[in-house]
Amino acid sequence: xxxxxxxxxxxxxxxxxxxxRRVEDLFAVIPPAVRLKEALKIPEAxxxxxxxxxxxxxxxxxxxxxxxxxxxGAGAYNHFIxxxxxxxxSRSEFYTAYTPYxxxxxxxxxxxxxxxxxxxxxxxxxxxxxxxxxxxxxxLAEAVLMAQRITGRSRALVPPSLHPNYRQVLATYLANLxxxxxxxxxxxxGRLDLNYLESALxxxxxxxxxxxxxxxxxxxxxKAVSAIAQRHSVLTIATxxxxxxxxxLQPAGQLGIxxxxxxxxxxxIPFNYGGPYLGLFATRNQYLRQIPGRxxxxxxxxxxxxxxxxxxxxxxxxxxxxxxxxNICTNQGxxxxxxxxxxxxLGKSGLRQLAEHNVKKAHYLKNLLKDYVVFSGPIFNEMVLxxxxxxxxxxxxxxxxxxxxxxxxxxxxxxxxxxxxxxxTEQNSRAQxxxxxxxxxxxxxxx
Amino acid sequence: MSRTTTVFNINEELIxxxxxxxxxxxxxxxxxxxxxxxxxxxxxxxxxxxIEGFPEVSELDLIRHxxxxxxxxxxxxxxxxxxxxxxxxxxxxxNEKVARLGDLSGVHPLQEETLSQGNLELMFQLQxxxxxxxxxxxxxxxxxxxxxxxxxxxxxxxxxxxxxxxxRKYVLIADSAHGTNPASATLAGYDVISIxxxxxGTIDTSLLAERMSEDVACLMLTNxxxxxIFEVEIxxxxxxxxxxxxxxxxxxxxxxxxxGYARPGDMGIDVLHLNLHKTFSTPHGGGGPxxxxxxxxxxxxxxxxxxxxxxxxAGYSLEESPGSSIGRVHGFYGNFGMFxxxxxxxxxxxxxxxxxxxxxxxxxxxxxxxxxxxxxxxxYHSPSLHEVVFSxxxxxxxxxxxxxxxxxxxxxxxxxxxxxxxxxxRGALMIEPTESEGKAELxxxxxxxxxxxxxxxxxxxxxxxxxxxxxxxxxxxxxxxRQPILRWSPPAEAPPDEST
Numbered sequence: 001x002x003x004x005x006x007x008x009x010x011x012x013x014x015x016x017x018x019x020x021r022r023v024e025d026l027f028a029v030i031p032p033a034v035r036l037k038e039a040l041k042i043p044e045a046x047x048x049x050x051x052x053x054x055x056x057x058x059x060x061x062x063x064x065x066x067x068x069x070x071x072x073g074a075g076a077y078n079h080f081i082x083x084x085x086x087x088x089x090s091r092s093e094f095y096t097a098y099t100p101y102x103x104x105x106x107x108x109x110x111x112x113x114x115x116x117x118x119x120x121x122x123x124x125x126x127x128x129x130x131x132x133x134x135x136x137x138x139x140l141a142e143a144v145l146m147a148q149r150i151t152g153r154s155r156a157l158v159p160p161s162l163h164p165n166y167r168q169v170l171a172t173y174l175a176n177l178x179x180x181x182x183x184x185x186x187x188x189x190g191r192l193d194l195n196y197l198e199s200a201l202x203x204x205x206x207x208x209x210x211x212x213x214x215x216x217x218x219x220x221x222x223k224a225v226s227a228i229a230q231r232h233s234v235l236t237i238a239t240x241x242x243x244x245x246x247x248x249l250q251p252a253g254q255l256g257i258x259x260x261x262x263x264x265x266x267x268x269i270p271f272n273y274g275g276p277y278l279g280l281f282a283t284r285n286q287y288l289r290q291i292p293g294r295x296x297x298x299x300x301x302x303x304x305x306x307x308x309x310x311x312x313x314x315x316x317x318x319x320x321x322x323x324x325x326x327n328i329c330t331n332q333g334x335x336x337x338x339x340x341x342x343x344x345x346l347g348k349s350g351l352r353q354l355a356e357h358n359v360k361k362a363h364y365l366k367n368l369l370k371d372y373v374v375f376s377g378p379i380f381n382e383m384v385l386x387x388x389x390x391x392x393x394x395x396x397x398x399x400x401x402x403x404x405x406x407x408x409x410x411x412x413x414x415x416x417x418x419x420x421x422x423x424x425t426e427q428n429s430r431a432q433x434x435x436x437x438x439x440x441x442x443x444x445x446x447x
Numbered sequence: 448m449s450r451t452t453t454v455f456n457i458n459e460e461l462i463x464x465x466x467x468x469x470x471x472x473x474x475x476x477x478x479x480x481x482x483x484x485x486x487x488x489x490x491x492x493x494x495x496x497x498i499e500g501f502p503e504v505s506e507l508d509l510i511r512h513x514x515x516x517x518x519x520x521x522x523x524x525x526x527x528x529x530x531x532x533x534x535x536x537x538x539x540x541x542n543e544k545v546a547r548l549g550d551l552s553g554v555h556p557l558q559e560e561t562l563s564q565g566n567l568e569l570m571f572q573l574q575x576x577x578x579x580x581x582x583x584x585x586x587x588x589x590x591x592x593x594x595x596x597x598x599x600x601x602x603x604x605x606x607x608x609x610x611x612x613x614x615r616k617y618v619l620i621a622d623s624a625h626g627t628n629p630a631s632a633t634l635a636g637y638d639v640i641s642i643x644x645x646x647x648g649t650i651d652t653s654l655l656a657e658r659m660s661e662d663v664a665c666l667m668l669t670n671x672x673x674x675x676i677f678e679v680e681i682x683x684x685x686x687x688x689x690x691x692x693x694x695x696x697x698x699x700x701x702x703x704x705x706x707g708y709a710r711p712g713d714m715g716i717d718v719l720h721l722n723l724h725k726t727f728s729t730p731h732g733g734g735g736p737x738x739x740x741x742x743x744x745x746x747x748x749x750x751x752x753x754x755x756x757x758x759x760x761a762g763y764s765l766e767e768s769p770g771s772s773i774g775r776v777h778g779f780y781g782n783f784g785m786f787x788x789x790x791x792x793x794x795x796x797x798x799x800x801x802x803x804x805x806x807x808x809x810x811x812x813x814x815x816x817x818x819x820x821x822x823x824x825x826x827y828h829s830p831s832l833h834e835v836v837f838s839x840x841x842x843x844x845x846x847x848x849x850x851x852x853x854x855x856x857x858x859x860x861x862x863x864x865x866x867x868x869x870x871x872x873r874g875a876l877m878i879e880p881t882e883s884e885g886k887a888e889l890x891x892x893x894x895x896x897x898x899x900x901x902x903x904x905x906x907x908x909x910x911x912x913x914x915x916x917x918x919x920x921x922x923x924x925x926x927x928x929r930q931p932i933l934r935w936s937p938p939a940e941a942p943p944d945e946s947t
Contacts, residue, residue: 005885045797059550066549176636274556274779333734
């Protein structure tokens with residue numbers, strides 16, 4: 001076993017020091033009735049090369065961004081990852097370290113998280129960001145629970161244009177807390193129906209949730225939403241799945257948003273078949289003590305030097321136990337580092353340029369397929385298209401040319417069974433976008 | 448030779464302070480579609496101005512920044528990390544290589560199942576192995592960490608009781624439990640009743656019998672518990688809880704002690720989570736990502752989260768129909784990247800290797816216990832498995848506290864143990880060496896601890912002032928909490944010079 005280091009001789013010396021003869025004696029405390037009597041049904045160890053071959057063979061049975069073009073977004077986005085990202089996060093000093101509970105020997109991780117918190121504040125325009133949550137979906141659930149703590153109210157409004165998976169996670173978290181969710185409506189533009197919001201919202205609500213750009217790719221008027229909410233002292237929670245949009249769209253902090261809870265996968269994290277991703281969480285200073293999860297703060301050491309440390313931990317489970325603001329302990333630390341490296345690599349102008357390329361490429365396709373675009377509202381890099389055929393059929397045709405197509409919406413919205421949600425990023429070339437449009441319309445071409 | 452040396456390392460500002468306008472560590476291909484202005488595509492009111500203070504650095508600036516920061520971290524590849532209950536074992540390099548295979552990591556979670564058969568098989572295979580290791584009937588890999596696994600398990604228990612017509616009100620939790628246990632119980636809508644441990648460090652079964660009622664949904668326990676002690680009366684515990692229609696939830700944080708020796712499924716446990724970032728060698732990443740799969744008996748299986756990975760005639764698929772399920776706890780299927788590493792680890796170790804791992808973890812811990820028990824006060828004298836808890840009782844007469852011992856250990860070249868936990872031990876020092884350490888490293892740790900016990904008597908100031916040779920000395924935590932500075936802000940502009 002190459003992961004173990006004791007020799008037989010050393011084991012004997014250690015057993016001797018303990019005063020027993022056989023290592024099995026140490027397990028004598030386990031009552032015989034519950035001891036495992038037979039060998040586990042797990043194969044014997046494989047050689048390193050065998051293991052590697054096995055995983056490579058599994059990989060061959062997937063379509064992947066390694067070998068295919070993607071027009072699929074819906075919560076996970078295909079962005080180029082600069083080489084520096086993996087170079088940094090592959091350093092043992094970062095990925096084999098524990099949570100930085102001992103600040104004297106964890107300043108590297110602590111400073112990196114402090115920088116991450118700052119980057120998220122800058123992007124969202126909020127005052128304070130935490131050190132990460134599991135993913136966008138659970139971050140949204142935590143945001144709604146935080147709104148409950150702040151307002152003392154147990155009811156929220158959610159739009160049909162919220163990612164359906166986020167909606168489901170939210171429902172799971174709220175299932176036993178006597179916390180109903182009221183459904184909002186859309187305008188034909190794909191934006192939230194503000195008149196309906198105005199009539200549906202009242203002072204029993206803790207929060208209104210709005211996704212921006214929404215699940216259908218449409219950019220919302222966040223300011224108008226928060227203005228309505230504020231009139232009833234209801235908090236506005238903005239969630240984002242495509243974080244690159246933060247570089248281009250008005251920041252939530254300037255639009256009256258109270259909590260931003262979203263997904264940071266776009267910041268240098270591969271598809272990873274859905275995880276690990278990065279739960280973004282930011283809010284206003286006044287709600288600081290209600291934040292879930294870890295926070296890194298700046299302080300000084302005994303010699304007065306700037307230092308960083310985990311702080312305000314009296315909110316957390318290891319101190320407050322059943323009265324904590326959340327049960328979260330392990331978060332997504334290395335993914336937060338990934339995002340930081342990515343954001344710093346792109347920098348102020350690179351990130352903006354990237355966001356603009358996404359918008360321009362998406363509009364190039366939107367223009368090619370303008371007769372198929374379902375919603376008239378402004379978009380970032382995703383849009384819903386009406387299909388002449390079953391969306392799966394179109395996707396099969398696309399896959400024949402090495403392209404993974406859009407998300408058929410019928411599974412989530414039965415009334416949209418002839419629509420698909422598609423995404424265009426900087427990874428899609430003009431030629432590929434053009435080909436996508438041709439294949440999308442192939443039926444028409446054949447006619 | 449002394450273990451530590453005066454380290455050469457370089458100071459480093461915040462990335463924002465290194466920033467200079469016009470630098471970039473990125474190259475975007477030229478735009479190959481119509482270059483309309485953004486204003487032509489989006490209403491100007493939707494578009495933000497430039498991001499104030501956002502960093503601008505070159506590629507080498509960026510690399511040096513993070514490499515310099517990295518040198519200020521202690522980490523498992525540098526030395527032993529004896530954090531009790533955290534299982535800081537070696538993170539094999541093969542795991543990392545495999546997790547980065549583009550054909551595994553480049554798979555979109557919502558692409559057709561027929562295009563994701565490799566990843567689905569991988570998940571299914573891991574589920575099968577975890578079922579076998581725990582002796583359980585079904586597994587969901589979805590929870591993103593241990594605490595989310597706890598929440599998932601409790602929601603399943605609640606759903607079961609609701610289905611029976613009575614949700615029940617309380618959860619019993621041992622007083623030695625991790626803080627996440629009561630926090631998860633609250634989130635699941637339960638009130639918590641604490642069960643004190645007996646003088647042997649295990650659950651007091653007579654108190655348990657007293658507090659167990661038909662209003663209690665479940666008992667949450669950790670086995671071996673956070674004292675490293677196996678719940679020797681586990682059969683009786685199960686009888687009491689099951690006798691009143693309750694379930695037993697096991698926090699599997701300490702599963703590293705049991706592989707190949709005992710299975711929760713054989714000891715009356717109904718549902719548990721495993722921490723892939725502990726027992727199954729996936730890295731801690733400076734605080735995550737982790738992964739907290741949940742395993743359960745058949746009776747609770749209908750309540751597992753959806754979607755579930757199932758084997759069908761044609762291959763593997765994601766079963767989404769909710770049925771009695773508690774629903775979804777993760778945006779997609781959980782921390783897949785951790786599943787790759789954990790499966791890689793199980794295959795690399797094999798059944799004999801996994802058993803040897805638990806055996807060695809327990810041997811290492813007991814060796815430390817045997818060699819330190821005359822120097823530090825053992826919190827409990829019951830036999831312990833993979834971890835051992837001491838206290839600062841012997842050092843207290845010299846005004847030395849656990850924190851001082853921990854900080855001095857840093858100067859001897861080791862990360863400190865878990866301190867002040869479990870809460871039932873005053874001044875706890877909780878040591879878990881894991882199987883990864885060889886005898887030389889263990890001896891060196893033990894020698895350092897013995898030297899510190901001596902220093903506590905002879906030169907306590909060495910402990911009280913420690914550490915002084917580190918990147919930072921002790922930090923002012925009170926100030927951090929009282930005047931929170933949680934982000935960098937651009938320096939305020941200098942006030943105008945009034946003399947001119």
